[in-house]
Amino acid sequence: MTISTRGSSEDISLPDFSSHGYDIRSELGANRAGGRVTYLATHLETQQSVVIKQFQFARASAHWVDYDSLGQEIQVLKNLQHPGIPKYLGFFQDDDGMCMVQEYKHALSLANPRSFGPEAIRTIAISCLEILSYLQNRIPPIIHRDFKPANILVGEELDVYLVDFGFARIGDGEVGVSSVVKGTLGFMPPEQIFNRQLTEASDLYGLGMTLLCLLTNTPTDQVGSLVDISYRVDFNKLKADVSPHWIKWLEKMVDPRLTNRFENAREALDAIPEHGLRQPELRVSTTNLDLAAQKRGEVITTAVTLNNLVPATVLQGNWHVAQDVNDPPTIQGGRHSWIRFFPENFNGNNVTTQIQIDTSQLMMGQTYERKLMLKSNANSGMYSFNLAVKTAPLPFRNQGTPCPLLAGLLAACWVTVWVLTSLAPNILLTPGVINTLILLTLFGSGVGLQIASWLLHEAKLNSPASRTILILGASLVALVAPLCLGLNVALIDGITATITLGLGIFGSSVLGVMTGLTVDRFWLKGFQPKQAIGLSLLTSLLGLGLGISLGLGLSSPWLTFALISNLVGIGTMLAYVPIQRANAIANYRRKVERRLIRP
Incomplete structure (x- = not known):
């Protein structure tokens, strides 16, 4: 018995299954030539929506193959319990044929023209697998x-369902050996077309071709346009922005050779690319990070900006540091011991990562080079960044070479003394006259050194230069003053005495200021006070000796010995400075930094 409903342009006759407890609401699909019709109905007792598949064996065009398919589907569905497979609810017979009742899912088949985004296609693939x-x-x-596609239903929330088990086979024996090839051309693997033995990899071919139809917007009836005469897919027809990882995965899914495909669905699911079908294109602000610390234990922070140039995708990834033999094992949570990332894991198309370097565990005065690795779902997958961290200088300053400074002081003293001796009065030199001139010169030098000390003090120099020059001048005056009381001033005239005393005061003032300035420069470079004073005084004395010998034309073994001894003293102090610094650094490394991370 049938009831009639009126459509917009034609009458559709629907069967009356009320005696079996069902109210037919509409026709979902039909293959009337084969005697198969699918209806949407309501269970009268529970008001549950169901699907009723009817095989009308009374029709002349009906084939018993289709009847066998319905029976096969009932046999398979009876024992299946999976959220992606509509449940089998029962069957009954009426005057027109046999009917199977199945759970209804509010979803359309992929055979209906629809457009899915890359992430949606990936979700569909995972659900099918x-x-x-x-x-x-x-x-x-x-x-x-x-x-x-016609046998895969997809709901609005991307819920996926597999239907139509009429051709399914239970068991993996000689499943392909049959007098009738069952399946749909274009989605059947070659082994099924040629009626050969099928395996669990056979269904993967149909899924792969379904995904290719979705990717290329190819209608089901035109699926043959995607393959060549040897059943190989022309992947050049895929969109240019499809990930190469997905291309490789799809090639394995639809390979004509059964042995080249994934062995089963689980293997294909494990191998499915982690990212979407379209991959982000990553642009980074820099790949070379050069950092320098100014003080010990400083925490340095820099930033790297990540931009995704493909708007339809989402950039995802994480940071880590490539293992280095000198670094300790990662701490709790897999974090690096002295390099941190904020955020370490990211999800977004415009991301700024703060990279924090803790130098408290690093040796001072060293350069640390490490590789930072960025793993993402972008095309290249893995990116490498060069990190160079220069730690704070050692607490022992490198004073550099003092030779240019000493050479300048030596030349200044030499030339000054030589010029002053050239201006000395020309008189007859006798032992008494010589002694008188020397004492006057020394007394004047003592006074000149005190004047130089006063000038250095007024210049507000913070070095010990002014105090040192003052002490030397005062000591010299104190030593020479008593001797000057016994001078026989009658041996020389007053003009000669005045000139001699003035040259001593003026020369020592100049030499004292130059020596004091040199001590100050050494002190600013990090030399110890005793080193600065010793080098400056020895150099001044050497210049003084050379100037006197040149200006007065003096030559004696004792003078030569004095000059050589002076040079040896200067050389010894110059060699002592780097040796002392090297020993200090070695002791510091051994006692303080022995447990720190090496470069």
Whole structure:
């Protein structure tokens, strides 16, 4: 018995299944030539929506192959319990044929023209593989044999369902040996077309071709345009922005050779690329990070900006530091001991990562070079960054070479003394006259050194230069003053005495200021006071000796010995400075930094 409903342009006759407890609401699909019709109905007792598949064997055009398919589907569905497979609810017979009742899912098949984004296609692929994995893990396994867009339903929330188990086979024996090839051309693997033995990898071919149809917006009836005469897919027809990882995965899914495909759905699911079908394109602000600390234990922070140039995708990834033999093992949570990332894991298309370097665990005065690795879902997958960290200088300053400074002081003293001796009065030199001139010169030098000390003090120099020059001048005056009381001033005239005393005061003032300035420069460079004073005084005395010998034309073994001894003293102090610094650094490394991380 049938009831009639009026459509917009034609009458559709719907069967009356009320005696079986169902109210037919609409026709979902039909193959009237084969005697198969699918209805949407309501269970009268529970008001649950169901699907009723009817095989009308009374029709002349009906084939018993289709009747066998419905019976096969009932047999398979009875024992299946999976959220991605609509449940079998029962069957009944009426005057027109046999009917199977199945759970209704509010979803459209992929055969209906729809557009899915890259992430949606990936979700569909995963859901289908999970359903296939469930079927293949059955004992014995189930092979669907008709995996195509029309048999995959997808809801608005991307819920995926596999339907139509009429061609399914239970068991993995000689499943392909049959007098009739069952399946849909374009989605059947070559081994199924040629009626050869099928395996769990056979259904993967249909899924792969389904995904290719979605990717290329190819209608189901034109799927043949995606393959060549040898059943190989022309992947050049895929969109140019499809990830190469996905291309490789799809090639393995639809390989014509059964042995080249994934062995089963679980293996294909494990190998599915982690990222979407389209990959982000990553642009970084820099790949070379050069940092320098100014003080010990300083925490240095720099930033790297990551931009995704493909708007339809989402950049994801994480940072880590490539293992270095000198670094200790990672601490709790897999974090590096002295390099941190904020954020370490990121998800976004415009990300700024703060990279924090803790130098408290690093040796001072060293340069640390490490590789920072960025793993992302972008095309290249893994990016490498060069990090160079220069730690704070050692607490022992490198004073550098003092030779240029000493050479300048030596030349200044030499020339000054030589010029002053050239201006000395020309008189007859006798032992008494010589002694008188020397004492007057020394007394004047003492006074000149005190004047130089006063000038240095007024210049507000912070070095010990002014105090040192003052002490030397005062000592010299104190030593010579008593001797000057016994001078026989009658041996020389007053003009000669005045000139001699003035030259001593003026020369020592000049030499004292130059020596004091040199001591100050050494002190600013980090030399110890005793080193600065010793080098400056020895150099001044050497210049004084050379100037006197040149200006007065003096030559004696004792003068030569004095000059050589002076040079040896200067050389010894110059060699002592770097040796002292090297020993201090070695002791510091051994006692303080022995437990720190090496470069």
